[in-house]
Amino acid sequence: MNGLPLPQELYLIAHDQSGRPLVHPSSMAIGLAGAALLELVVGERVTVSGGRGALADDTPLGDAVVDGLLSLVRRDRSGGDVRSWIRQAAGEVCRHTQASLVAVGALAQVTRRRMGLLSQTRHEITDMAWVVRACSGVRAAAEGREPPDARCAALCGLVGVLEVDAALYLGQPSNQLVVRLRAIAAEHSPMIREVIGTVETLIRDAAVAIYR
Template sequence: MNRLPLHEDLYLIAHDQSGKPLIHQSSMALGLAGAVLLELAVSGRVTVADGRVTVSRPPAGDLPVSLADGDVRLLVKKAADGLYDRTREALVASGVLVRVSRRRLGMLPYTRYQLADIASVVRASSGVRSAVEGWKPPDARCAALCGLVAVLRLEAELYLDQPANRLVGRLREIASAAPPVVGELVAVVDTLVGEAAVAVYR
């Protein structure tokens, strides 16, 4: 199986096996948007500097977001709109997720999107686990995923026998040691997720 896009790996890590999201959907959408931009940045298709995004080369294939030069914070926020649903549908279309309809208490219908194969999420998180444990040096893409897992506080889904705060610190260290664009974009997502969390309680 070919490697999934970075934002799809993040989606899988952010759900349990039954398809239940592990974090608030607004935070996850911002993380997914950051993941799309991070993958484009580490592949050299966009440049991010001083809070601005510049499209260097037209991205190959279909993108799940609209892309244009502009302010990086605004671009991430705009890209997050509807991205959660588009990511889920792409994973269903590729057979990674399966749509399952059930009834709660025998009456209320609901739909979950479950893993077709647990191997998908194992593959999604294997690079992050390897980087944390020192088994394999992380590339920029892996470091980006480490940073996003830390920002979204998904460290428990790595199933590593380390205290949560130490593990989050290690994930952030890996991201900060990557090319500067990784740290810059992870910091943007971190700020936006924090702002979204505060907005929920206003």
């Protein structure tokens, strides 16, 4: 993998510098789990078709978050249900992604006491250069400056589905940019399109469940 893996890049794009997520935590978790699955797809470890996934190569990719999902796929008893993979991975993916970003120096765990109340711990971005690098490929693809590779197309789709495009600072209307980002992913490959669609469905289902 060149640069940070997809879950880490998505995490940086989808949080502000103080560590607050730009989307609901349940959506964030599903998005990160989907990013880990897309890293496996792009890395040719997993194939996806018709809502089912299959292990193609169980060689680890060298990232704890992504390889954790690879282990889950290896032990799968769901018959390759992609939705099940993402839902299972979503449980701990935020915590594991944070830990991996702390390890590379992109996040710092900061504890502050606010107005004499209980202390609050956040994972703050140490330098916005990390975010700039995470966004660079997506920005170039959205502006049509560079054709996206598979990883970039996958990240475009995730940013579009989570609607965290404000971090790109492109000055385009958000609704138009979201459509553009999702189209980049959809046009790249059927497997990327399918995983992005599954992530979108799970996010929508989670949002409905919150208000029941």
